[in-house]
Amino acid sequence: MSVASLFAGTQLLVISGKRNSQDKLRLQPRGLISAREFGSLKPEKERPELLFAPFPMTDGNAMPSIARAGDGGWLVWTDVDHSLAREQKALAEELGAWLLASGTPGRRQVFIRLNAATPAHHVEALNRALCEKLDGDPSKISRAAIMRLPGGFNTKGGKRRCARITHQSERVWSAPELASALGTELPDTDTRDDAHAVSETPTAIRKSDPRYRRVMRQIDKANSRFEFQNYGTRHSLMFGYVLTLVELGVTDTAELLWAFDQCDAAVSKCSDEGKSLEHHLGQILQKPKVVEKLATSTAEPGGAVPHQPESTSAGERDEPGVTSVDDDGVSADRFPSLDWSTAWTQDYSSPDWLLGKFLERGQQIAFVAGGKEGKSLLLLHWSLALVLGWEFFGDKGDGKPKRVLYFDRENNLRDIITRARSLGVTEKDLATLAERFIYKQFPAFDGTLDDPESEAAGQLLAIVDEVKPDVVILDTASRFIKGNENDSAPWLQLYRLVHAPLKAKGVAAARIDHFGKDETKGARGNSAKAQDVDHVWEMTAKGERKERKPDGEWVVITLAMKRTHTRTGHGDDSFTVVRKGRKDAEGMWAAGCTSHELESRQDRFDEAADGLADAEKLWAYMQARIGVQITAKTAAEVIGKSAKTAERIFQGFEKDPMRKSQISRGKVDRANAWTCVGTSV
Template sequence: MKSNTAAFFAETYGSDMPRITFISSPNRDARGSIIPDVIAQAKPKDFTVRRLLRQAEREGAELFFAPVPMSGEGMPSEAQAKDAAVIWADVDQDFTDEQWALIERLDATVNESGGVGRHHVFVPLDVPHPPHVIKELNQALRVALDGDAKQNPASFLRVPGSFNRKGEPVLCRTVRLSSSRQTLPSVRQALRTDASSASEYQRASVAVEDAVSAAETFRKYAGKTAPGLGGMSPRRLLDKANGRFAEGNYDGRHKLASGLTKDLLRIGLSQGEALGVLLECDAATDKWTPAQIAADVARVYSKEVPHQPDGGAESRGLSTSAGVSAEPGVTSADDGGDDVLTDAEDDMESAVSRMMAELLDSSAMDTQEDPEPLIDSWLFVDTVARIVGPPGSMKSFIAIDMSAHVGMGMPWRGNDVKKGPVIYLLAEGSKGAKKRKQAWEKHHRRRMENVLFLGRAIQVLGDEWDVFVEVCKRVKPVLVVLDTQSRITAGSDENSNDSTAFNRVDDIRKVTGACVFVVHHPPKDGKGGRGGSVWIGGLDTELWVEKKGKVATGDCIVTLENEKQKDEADGLKLQFSPKVIDLGVDEKGKRRTSVVLVNPDVGAIAASELSTIERVFRAIRDAQVPPTATEISKAVGIKNVRNYLGDLEKAGKIEAVGSPKRYKPA
């Protein structure tokens, strides 16, 4: 077992081993997900891995590693990923004959990650490559092997020699060990789909991967030009095109980009060399994806004839798009034959090529990224979400609490978050927000950092909204809170299905990729957001808040429920108790207070099940040895106590340990 493990790391990482992160998980949560804990960041040498395996075996823990070295301490993240010399895929099925042939062609390592039919596949590379290259190759390998979505550089993979304890413990072991390291071109060649059967998207994506860097092209063609280009080399043509785009001195971004492509073709650049230059052309990259740019370059090269030394540019009427002609516009005339395209036809043809490059077949769809959580299971980046509740239901307290945790990268109620800047638009209640912030800081004993507040209403239908969108674009937040919807949509008919207001809010998402989180009220006697259906139809997420009891009497419970989740499971619930925080006195000697939301007391979780909850908790508290769920059921005389255990865990009163799970007071 140990020599198998040592051989795996030696062959995967070679003699010059990087420091990688090892993660232990002695427990799983109520949903069966691991609860990770970083236990070491070290070079995976034999003695190090043997020590970690012994430690995991003693603790009954599962042992993982992040295959990419990280630049910082703590839990691995994509932002911290460094260059790596290995790609991988997680495959939960048996391999077909064709897939096994690919594994042998790549000389890949195969680990069984939890019994027959569960595999981790590794392909060692000859030199390290940047994280984005590793991720792209992981996606291609995953598609080829019908794998799961674990192409992220911060993935957790099982250490061979450890045990998968999700069910009955199963030893993870290496069943095929690589003996060579692959070059980047050889891997790309092996993973490339057959061009004759590939979709437009796949062909364009392959072209992007094979594009020659602009720097390399500039060195190769330094000083080279073609007749009619005013002596301009490829570098000068690109600089000229980018200058014209920046000045607005052009007649359509497509004409500028495709004309530059024609000029590069005239000099004699290959299609791959021209694409590398166009990937640095501002007129193209400002609007189109690399695959779309590749499709447009391919269209130009398929229609144009490369420059021949015996014919000048003028004799064929080719474009001088980079601006070398005397006229300010860009000409796009061809050779004057019957197949010459007018400007409008050429624009349409280019647009069709770009849209064709956006069409995805089933294999290409598999390479698309899954929704990225902002707060795991609750909010996601690049979405529009809304939290709805009656006045006084404490929805703004929840929004501020979420904002603080995201801004500071702190798990929210046990759920992982994506750390990043937050913009909070206080369109109402800005004075009260000051006390809420101070109460949060006092309770958590830290400053609320990375959260920016704007304390006035900005109307979505007003001119200043464009300024706000630009501010968001420059700050690059991961979360933008708009509190409240009614205060930023003055002048619009809330009950109409005019989508203008929603589209203006969605503009923030488009320019930032953030989660735009709107605070809203329900109708007087109903549940869900007030107003027309255009909002609920456009939302990715909608949360419902309800408060029962009074803060002053100590019986207040706030319930948050996930009512709508477009791409994930809905119906999740959390409960909170407001805790009064003393903020001292003001200048007049008057006591200042606010509240924060904390986990509720056991006795307040659900009044209708009070005695049952108490009995379950006491059975755990009074046991000499942490009991299992079955033992707890027998102690309290209830057939199924798992729901009560889940509530107690969410309330922070108990925790699960070991396998099988045993429960003890937190």
């Protein structure tokens, strides 16, 4: 069976695409073709990706978002971003679906043929039902969707994969029969059919008009900004577009309506909300800034302003997650002026610490440590203490439980739960955690947080607006960016897109990061990492010892936290933290036995005394074996401590003015070994 039979009875609006340097797809219409011409359609060398609008379009020069629908559609479709489960694949084949491997492994586009031209609202209802059955992408059910065309290539990620049909069928359906098979009903009316229509034919600006060239340039500019359908910018884009048109002298209402009808963002918003172009244009024309421009314009205003409801809710006026536009055409929060008198009355006489006193409210920090040194464990403990009202580092905080939003692309479920239990979480805490500790494990953002062209940062901030956390944690920072860690651009973009908005909202954030190969040089990658946050805290393990007790083996690790970069200088620049944990009979960390405590002065004195005693013991052992190479492992057995502790004692001998001339370093089976070459002075 020919692939062209899939498109029998309809015309295709074919679109060519190529990837830019950010791997984003740039599209250009190739025009309308019939099913008979499909066989001769070839990918272009410069634009190897072929796409099409499954709903027939009557304007072959327009993108699907602004092209007008024809008499009806002959296809039902959905886009599946995952491998079809066995029962889903069986259902698709039972429905006589065509399956297209879109080039991304496991991803399928599903098409079902109809036997007659079907109204757009019926097609969308069938798309929605098919999408729900196959767990497809709900953003691709619109009549303005763009799908991949068989025979083209998917070049995402620099690879070249051919889009090909993997299953086909001769079956065709009537719309009512397919609706019954999918368990849905066809709507009687199309609530969106006239969403972007106008009450009368708008007056176009003619080519002979001296404003024409400038107006068309603004249309192209607005549509290029909406090329990748960034829905979060539609509201502000529409306002700025209309304001610019008025400044260009387009004040006649009918002409404005025509120009508004050419704006992809406006048509998209009207279509999604089921409201007319007149409604949204009317809202914008009522804005004081626009009214002022209309009043001062030298052009003759024409026609009445479209109807504007007397009161409009914020939900109708504002795009979700986007700040309202004020009278000046800019966000009310974008350019705030400092009210000196009010600000001077604020009490800033002491730091506004969060629990633990290493991060103030609303500040942004990087938390850096080596691999497997317990970065995530310590910040998980801190998060639980914030949420459950525990003490942390001996600090009780303000006594008010906080809300934490944790984005984790590092730890699996077993890691999270076993650590939480070892830190003392019990079943009685689960309700509080569900309410106040929002843990997003392996979040699937649409892109990366450093990419201004993706939706990822906007999605994160939308979750922040919904959850309203006191603290946001990114674990680990490098998992959320796509740029090279050694370049400054990813970190500067991460600050601009994520940290700066969080700081403006008064939300504190901690991003976890790794040391580079040389720990003395700080975090891995570019120095911009340290410049875009308020503080950088670096944590290193200084020693480990094991103690055998009747209840099991206790592991005690000393951690040094040092603040290497700071914007404010408030508080301590270093902490010595003692991590303790007990292993049970099966070698698991026992429930409620893991802790992080600040080391007291007495602890430091006792440790110094122990260290001095260990050093003297080891030195006496070496003097009794002059000329014998002693490894850290052997020394650890002598003093009853870890090999790391023994190695630090050896290094201390090498720096001791009285002993460094009596000790030499060598190798034993590739391990460092030290030899005493003389007697003590």
